[in-house]
Amino acid sequence: MSTTEEQAAEAFQSAPPIILAPGPRKTDRIPPPPNxxxxxxxxxxxxxxxxxxxxxxxxxxxxxxxxxxxxxxxxxxxxxxxxxxxxxxxxxxxxxxxxxxxxxxxxxxxxxxxxxxxxxxxxxxxxxxxxxxxxxxxxxxxxxxxxxxxxxxxxxxxxxxxxxxxxxxxxxxGAWIPIALQAFAHYIKKLHPGFSDQINSPAAQELLCQHIANWDDKPATSExxxxxxxxxxxxxxxxxxxxxxxxxxxxxxxxxxGNGIAPGNEAVTGKGLAVAGTELRTQSEGEDQLVAKLRVLTTSSREVRTSGLPDIDGAPGGTLPGFGILADALNEVAGFGVVNPIREHCFVPAVxxxxxxxxxxxxxxxxxxxxxxxxxxxxxxxxxxxxxxxxxxxxxxxxxxxxxxxx
Known part of the structure; x- marks a missing residue:
């Protein structure tokens, strides 16, 4: 690993955790004290x-x-x-x-x-x-x-x-976190474990209709x-x-x-030295669909493919800016810059x-x-x-x- 890559790794390890949830607070207004x-x-x-x-x-x-x-x-x-x-x-x-x-x-x-x-x-x-x-x-x-x-x-x-x-x-x-996001979370676990820990937490596994515990797992309903x-x-x-x-x-x-998000489109694409080659896509239905290319401080990228899943990112439902949360976090770290044309995805389908x-x-x-x-x-x-x-x-x-x- 080059000196520049070592610096990027150290910066990423010390960065704030990536959390797929609302927050932090956006107003200076303080709630009244409770009774x-x-x-x-x-x-x-x-x-x-x-x-x-x-x-x-x-x-x-x-x-x-x-x-x-x-x-x-x-x-x-x-x-x-x-x-x-x-x-x-x-x-x-x-x-x-x-x-x-x-x-x-x-x-x-x-x-x-x-x-x-x-x-x-x-x-x-x-x-x-x-x-x-x-x-x-x-x-x-x-x-x-x-x-x-x-x-x-x-x-x-x-x-x-x-x-x-x-x-x-x-x-x-069931709720939905794109497999591309789950895979990325687990792929960076050694560098930045908090994101993976959230995906693998008891509550996340109880909520998600499709879950993977490791980046190369096949999506399934968690035990x-x-x-x-x-x-x-x-x-x-x-x-x-x-x-x-x-x-x-x-x-x-x-x-x-639907919410207008098309399947199979790039949502997060790596541009910085540390993540060039990373590509996270919205979910497509069908067999052997590419949803992610993963490269973080490695010489080559790995592919993540899915079969049998619906085009759920664009489904009618409450949306979460999951791709945007990840992109914002990566863009805060030197060498981890990304472009983020799609910020949101369906999180809780209407059904x-x-x-x-x-x-x-x-x-x-x-x-x-x-x-x-x-x-x-x-x-x-x-x-x-x-x-x-x-x-x-x-x-x-x-x-x-x-x-x-x-x-």
Missing amino acids: DVWELPYGTAWVYHGEGNGQLTRPVLIADGFSTGPTDLGLTWELLEYGPFPLLSELRRRGRDVVLIGYHERSASILQNAEAVMKAVTTAIDRRSGEHPLVVGGFSMGGLVTRYALAKLETDGVEHQAQLYFSWDSPHT RRLAFLRALEEVGSWPQSRQLRLVALANAPATGE SAVSVREPATHDDLYTPIGDDELEEAPFHAVKFASQSETHTLVTEELSTWLLDQLP
Whole structure:
């Protein structure tokens, strides 16, 4: 390895971790101090009383989603309050108490983090003034954490006293990280292990419909995901209390119209000395499809090919700027410069957010979702966005619909 390459390797090893998740915080506005803080098993909750409430009265419990490391509840507040629609302020204006639930480790198993939600539910019941029913739900992975938590409480014979469960762009039938990104993460593991560790974390494996543990693996459903699905089945798959309504929101349309990202196109291409020859492509359907060429401080590049996967990057669904997050991180390191013509990809397909189909084929993803399918879905009501948009984006369109569902 040349001196220049050694310098590039050292710079990359000391660079900040690459994390496929929202963040860091983008505003200097500091969230108000909570009225109360609850220490929970594997987590913490910040409690904000609604306007006119001197104590917990009409609780709305909101669980955090997936990332790496402990939840930054300040970032959670920012995403729910300082985006297109001030959801937290509107909840509180309507006299609702907001309980934001975070985890000590966001990439830990969904089953572990569900224990934080279960304790938050029983704590809310114990500390609530009056008998107003609870609202319990979450964004992204938080919708799965709360789904399992409520079902487990029912199985254990504990009355959760929730009258509404909501999931906001939650991957009930699986989330998607492009195989090209997963392969790159594992390929650089010796130099920069955090990215690979996130892809291989318990929560990631439980969420992803297709996973690889090493750069040259064949994509498949992880054994951890299969175990999680079995755990869901053991508690009835969904909470089933007669008083509980289940609703889902999707940051995508029901029309089957894709997000405009074409398959087989270059999304990240290496230009710097350390990564020249690297090429990450959007996913194509069919057999023996090239999705990545990998070269990082080596003499030659390696190819990654897939077979039997759909063109899922362009599917209708909540999007994640996964290619962009990687490109931005690489461009911060000398010798690792890349061009990045495609920043986003589908992360939670619309069919997954409303749990009507597995995202297995092109037709599964792109066929419009009809009323007959929704009648067979586990939800009492669903709300789709007008178009594919950023995963868990808190828009007025979706927020006002959710507010109208509150008991």
